[in-house]
Amino acid sequence: MEVGKLKEDLEGEKAVLVGVIEQNQSEEEAIEHIEELAFLARTAGAIAQKKFLQKLQMPNPKTYLGSGKISEVKEYVLKNNIDMVIFDDDLSPSQLRNIERLFEIKILDRSNLIxxxxxxxxxxxxxxxxxxxxxxxxxxxxxxxxxxxxxxxxxxxxxxxxxxxxxxxxxxxxxxxxxxxxxxLKEIDKQKKVQRGNRGQLVRVALVGYTNVGKSTIMNALSKSEVFAENKLFATLDTTVRKVVIDNLPFLLTDTVGFIRKLPHQLVESFKSTLDEVRESDLIVHVVDISHPSFEEHYQVVNETLAEIDKSDKPTIVVFNKIDAYQHVPQEEGDLSPKTKENYTLEEMKNQWMTKMDNNKCVFISAENKTNFEELKHLLYEEVKTIFQVRYPYNNFLY
Incomplete structure (x- = not known):
């Protein structure tokens, strides 16, 4: 199967993207994964010229793709003067050697690209x-x-x-x-631990979410600071901590690195100290881009990663961001087939998720346009106040 041809650009290295549709995976899911790979490539500065997918029970242990498909990709690479081929999964050392011998150009896998x-x-x-x-x-x-x-x-x-x-x-x-x-890193971790200890006993709130969901934009709006925010994957790498005050109640807000599916194990290991900010937080604010077609999968990926790095059951607020970009496809009149999530209006989507959430701890906003931002601030205030009152019961009269 050949999936789409992207518009050519005058700058950047030309790339071909390659993926496999495995037996336990739908075609739609595989296409979504390779579209994300295209976004990763674009973030790195490459221009994806073409995307190839092949249905296989599992990737070929020697060349990832079958012999016919790998020849087809090679023919396209030679005809179009492609600089690199990027694979949507991690390649074993032997696969890398075999594929490089075959193509004689740069070969990257997903981990290498990230x-x-x-x-x-x-x-x-x-x-x-x-x-x-x-x-x-x-x-x-x-x-x-x-x-x-x-x-x-x-x-x-x-x-x-x-x-x-x-x-x-x-x-x-x-x-x-x-x-x-x-x-x-151990020495740096010790310094970071001292820094966290020196922040006093303020309530700590961690912004988490899939990459490119708008965490830094929310951080900027709440803290009135200028944290770098860009419509690219992993725009924020370094953990940023800001003091935020809502109605005279101060707390610390941390912006963390975004998660992604198939995140390289090496990065999870080496970024443990960054993830300590999540472990040591009192409240988690899970930001979700509701305008993304796969936002539910992204929500699950983040929850699974959080479960790996922090076994404690922290209070969580779910913030559905980018409602200004949300689009739904109205169901045709007379169509009796079950609704898909694309057919739901924003209001219907809100009602669905509000019933799923614990005590309705979710809010639908546009950080870009500040839509429903007061509702987010009120929810944050109530949650932080509850934590503060438990920690300092004798100071309750202040709030």
């Missing part, structure tokens, strides 16, 4: 150390590939960071570097 985006977005020493550690952990089992192929490849997407600088290293040196970076 790591590259993180490397380009890391601003602080802490974030750069975390990303570098994740890169080395990714590269270690792929050293054979690095030895035999990187000397033929030019720079660009997927080649940032330690990759091109470590061609002549061996396993022992890379393991030493990993050990050094882990030690460095």
């Amino acid at each position: 790591l590259d985006i993180f490397a380009s977005r890391a601003q602080t020493a802490h974030a750069r150390t975390q990303v570098e550690l994740a890169q080395y952990q990714y590269l270690l089992p792929r050293l054979t590939r690095m030895w035999t192929h990187l000397d033929k490849q030019k720079g660009g997407i997927g080649m940032r960071g330690p990759g091109e600088r470590q061609i002549e290293t061996d396993r022992r040196i890379i393991k030493q570097r990993i050990s050094f970076l882990k030690g460095k």
